[in-house]
Amino acid sequence: xHVVESGxxxxxxxxxLRLSCAVxxxxxxxxxxxxxxxxxxxxxxxxxxxxxxxxxxxxxxAAPVKGRFTISRDxxxxxxxxxxxxxxxxxxxxxxxxxxxxxxxxxNNWGQxxxxxxxx
Amino acid sequence: xxxxxxxxxxxxxxxxxxxxxxxxxxxxxxxxxxxQQKPGQSxxxxxxxxxxxxxxxxxxxxxxxxxxxxxxxxSGTQVLDEADYYCQAWDSSTIVFGSGTRVTVL
Numbered sequence: 001x002h003v004v005e006s007g008x009x010x011x012x013x014x015x016x017l018r019l020s021c022a023v024x025x026x027x028x029x030x031x032x033x034x035x036x037x038x039x040x041x042x043x044x045x046x047x048x049x050x051x052x053x054x055x056x057x058x059x060x061x062a063a064p065v066k067g068r069f070t071i072s073r074d075x076x077x078x079x080x081x082x083x084x085x086x087x088x089x090x091x092x093x094x095x096x097x098x099x100x101x102x103x104x105x106x107x108n109n110w111g112q113x114x115x116x117x118x119x120x
Numbered sequence: 121x122x123x124x125x126x127x128x129x130x131x132x133x134x135x136x137x138x139x140x141x142x143x144x145x146x147x148x149x150x151x152x153x154x155x156q157q158k159p160g161q162s163x164x165x166x167x168x169x170x171x172x173x174x175x176x177x178x179x180x181x182x183x184x185x186x187x188x189x190x191x192x193x194x195s196g197t198q199v200l201d202e203a204d205y206y207c208q209a210w211d212s213s214t215i216v217f218g219s220g221t222r223v224t225v226l
Contacts, residue, residue: 034215042156043220044163044206060213063121096162105210106153108174110162 001025001109005097008114015087020089021080021097028078029053032100034107035071035082037093045093047071048099050080087118124207124218131224132197140221142190142207150209152190154183158203166205167192199225 007019023031032055035047048061048071059071070083080097094115100108125143132138141153152170155163165174167183170190180195190209194201202225207218 006219036217043204044157044208044217046208046217048216050217062214101168104169105151105208105215106165106168107155107163108165108206110164112162 001099002098003099003111005095005111005114008095008116008119009013009115010117010119011087012120013089015118016083016085017087017116019082019084019095019097019116021082021111023078023080023099024098025099028073029075032070032102032104033073033080034098034100034105035069035080036096036107037091038096038100039090039093042093043101047082047095049105084116087116089118092116092118108110122209122214122216124209124216125218126205126207126218126221128219129222129224131226132194133207134199134225135196138194138197138201138223138225140192140194140205140207140220140223142192142209142219144190144209144216145188147188147190148184150185150211152183152185153208153210154181154192155206155208156201156203163206187199194223197223197225201225 002024011065033050051058097111099109154167158164170185171183
């Protein structure tokens with residue numbers, strides 16, 4: 001399984017950014033996926049989870065980002081997205097995409113991460 | 121919101137056993153995973169569902185979870201085990217990471 005994030009970069013406070021996560025080596029339309037971030041020198045923070053269509057395509061969010069961040073997926077392109085709006089300096093972090101073991105919260109494959117820097 | 125607490129650091133001598141704890145309210149009612157992260161690298165799963173090892177993870181890594189405490193044990197600790205370790209608890213609706221523990225082998 002290969003997970004590759006992209007779309008990171010420098011953005012001004014209040015701006016928006018969309019991250020992409022391309023997955024190969026598994027049947028993406030059946031995959032459960034998450035976004036996790038890590039601020040510089042800090043720990044891991046779970047952002048949200050996307051379940052597959054047979055589980056209603058449910059998306060769960062962590063409270064700190066609910067309403068500002070939106071997770072979506074394109075099963076035809078084997079890609080997961082993270083739309084981030086109203087960005088704040090404290091959103092500066094490496095953003096990881098992970099695959100979950102089916103039906104669980106276990107991240108069994110991680111990407112290399114993409115750095116998002118929110119600064120004026 | 122649900123929180124998991126880990127000691128900031130643990131020191132261990134080579135060949136000894138390192139024990140890393142993770143505290144959370146009624147943690148034993150959830151599944152706990154453990155991830156190892158070395159500097160500049162992505163996290164790697166070392167224990168899942170409390171005490172199961174993924175393929176390729178050495179047998180010296182083991183886990184337990186009961187009551188309010190989950191524990192990751194590394195027996196016969198090696199210098200290459202020096203890293204940050206994060207516990208993670210999950211259930212049907214949420215996933216939470218612990219604060220992380222830096223393991224130093226010296």
